[in-house]
Amino acid sequence: MSSSADATTRSREAPWTDPQWAGVKWTIYRGVAYDITGFVDRHPGGQWLINLAVGRDATALFESYHLRHDVASAVFQKLPVLKGFPVHKVPQAPRPNDSQLYVAIKDRVRTEVFRGSENRGAHRRGSELAALAVLSFAVLTYCLYLRWTGFAAGLLLGVAGAWIGVTIQHCGNHGAMSTIPAVNVALGMCNDLIGGASLTWRYHHQVSHHIHTNDEALDEDVCSMYPLLRFDTRLPRRWFHRWQHLYVWFAYPALHLAFQLGDFTSLLTNRTVGAELLGATTMEKSALVAGKALHYALLLVLPWALHGGAAALAGAVGYSITLSIILAMVFFVSHNVPESKPLPAGPDTREVLFGPVEARDWGVQQVLASCSWGARVGNFFTGGLNLQVEHHLFPAISFAHYPAIARVVRDECARRGVRYTHFSSLAGNLRGFLCCMRQLGSAPDEPAVVAAVTKRGGKAE
Numbered sequence: 001m002s003s004s005a006d007a008t009t010r011s012r013e014a015p016w017t018d019p020q021w022a023g024v025k026w027t028i029y030r031g032v033a034y035d036i037t038g039f040v041d042r043h044p045g046g047q048w049l050i051n052l053a054v055g056r057d058a059t060a061l062f063e064s065y066h067l068r069h070d071v072a073s074a075v076f077q078k079l080p081v082l083k084g085f086p087v088h089k090v091p092q093a094p095r096p097n098d099s100q101l102y103v104a105i106k107d108r109v110r111t112e113v114f115r116g117s118e119n120r121g122a123h124r125r126g127s128e129l130a131a132l133a134v135l136s137f138a139v140l141t142y143c144l145y146l147r148w149t150g151f152a153a154g155l156l157l158g159v160a161g162a163w164i165g166v167t168i169q170h171c172g173n174h175g176a177m178s179t180i181p182a183v184n185v186a187l188g189m190c191n192d193l194i195g196g197a198s199l200t201w202r203y204h205h206q207v208s209h210h211i212h213t214n215d216e217a218l219d220e221d222v223c224s225m226y227p228l229l230r231f232d233t234r235l236p237r238r239w240f241h242r243w244q245h246l247y248v249w250f251a252y253p254a255l256h257l258a259f260q261l262g263d264f265t266s267l268l269t270n271r272t273v274g275a276e277l278l279g280a281t282t283m284e285k286s287a288l289v290a291g292k293a294l295h296y297a298l299l300l301v302l303p304w305a306l307h308g309g310a311a312a313l314a315g316a317v318g319y320s321i322t323l324s325i326i327l328a329m330v331f332f333v334s335h336n337v338p339e340s341k342p343l344p345a346g347p348d349t350r351e352v353l354f355g356p357v358e359a360r361d362w363g364v365q366q367v368l369a370s371c372s373w374g375a376r377v378g379n380f381f382t383g384g385l386n387l388q389v390e391h392h393l394f395p396a397i398s399f400a401h402y403p404a405i406a407r408v409v410r411d412e413c414a415r416r417g418v419r420y421t422h423f424s425s426l427a428g429n430l431r432g433f434l435c436c437m438r439q440l441g442s443a444p445d446e447p448a449v450v451a452a453v454t455k456r457g458g459k460a461e
């Protein structure tokens with residue numbers, strides 16, 4: 001899958017290889033190519049976020065990240081338009097603001113939840129206390145780990161690592177933890193501390209997963225664990241998938257190790273499974289290497305020096321297990337329940353979820369392909385990932401506001417007859433996940449028609 005899964009797959013005449021556009025940081029917004037070279041350093045959301053737009057159609061990223069669309073889009077009038085740019089060679093991204101559902105929800109969130117306070121950045125404030133709690137817990141558990149290095153302390157440290165993973169790094173990398181970009185960058189880089197890589201995560205998670213949710217070819221979360229796990233009926237079924245709902249638990253602990261392999265491969269190949277690192281700077285790549293060094297120094301080298309190799313290795317294994325299980329559990333359950341996939345036994349949502357990218361209603365896709373569980377308590381402990389539908393619609397809004405936003409989303413979905421899936425608890429969501437994995441493990445293959453079209457460059461033939 002890996003080399004062909006990116007919506008920005010290059011073709012021979014494409015702008016990525018044409019010397020005319022080589023020194024230009026270009027992006028496409030609604031069919032027009034812009035030169036953003038002079039703007040990236042001035043981007044109010046931070047350079048590291050607008051870098052994601054470089055070299056691709058960024059319409060979906062742009063429209064899903066700016067609550068004040070009017071303010072953000074006004075900038076395009078001042079940006080240089082690239083005349084003669086082969087826009088048609090670049091795969092078209094979804095256009096969230098073409099979704100009536102999404103626009104209606106966005107308008108109501110502004111008027112009913114923020115009531116004008118978004119003009120002062122209120123939508124990116126509110127999770128400071130949660131951040132403090134998570135960081136304090138992490139420091140405390142790391143002190144315990146250093147003092148009593150071993151398997152048990154590693155298990156506990158893994159809980160802290162996972163809490164950082166779902167809350168601090170996740171929201172920081174989305175630009176949702178603070179109105180100050182530098183704070184978001186710093187919190188986002190905690191991903192490197194816990195064993196991930198904030199750079200590759202942004203491309204994997206934001207460019208691939210968030211934009212193309214549950215698309216078997218373009219959403220890295222769906223295709224990167226195949227053939228081990230089959231998350232979609234368009235991925236060919238293998239004999240062992242019928243037991244995937246059982247062995248998924250044993251596959252989880254490998255996640256931390258898989259991150260390591262994946263991050264270094266991405267650095268060498270300049271891509272994640274689902275997206276090319278087209279806007280990544282040398283500084284960002286150096287930070288990835290430094291982050292890995294720091295992670296291993298803290299997890300292994302320092303404890304090794306203090307307590308010896310056996311204790312340090314046992315600690316690292318314990319860490320890896322809890323970190324992986326918690327992260328996988330929280331992330332996987334949100335898009336893999338029978339309601340979020342067109343399965344033989346379920347309602348037919350093929351058109352919305354499997355249709356050509358250009359024709360999809362992005363807002364409806366996000367709602368149908370995601371599910372939420374619980375309310376405020378779950379929100380605090382998962383950094384808003386429990387309210388996954390709301391997170392997918394508003395990734396750059398602080399999770400502190402998701403419970404209020406959820407009321408609007410549910411109401412608007414009910415008015416428009418769009419199914420909104422909510423479980424009262426994580427246990428309910430987990431049951432749905434296992435049921436979905438079992439069904440996916442035995443469901444017949446679905447033709448991958450759409451994937452074939454998008455892989456050829458986003459144009460139907």
Ligand code: HEM
Pocket residue numbers: 027036043044045046049050051052053058061062065066067068071072073075076121124174175176206396
């Ligand atoms: C492609 C061209 C882009 C332009 C012209 C642009 C422009 C802007 C402008 C003018 C603002 C200030 C908005 C305000 O005060 O309400 C802003 C904020 C922001 N941008 Fe962008 N942006 C671009 C791309 C991106 C991308 C690709 C991302 C994310 C992946 C992003 C994420 C953000 C965030 C998180 C903020 C702060 C949000 C807020 O205050 O509501 N931007 N951008």
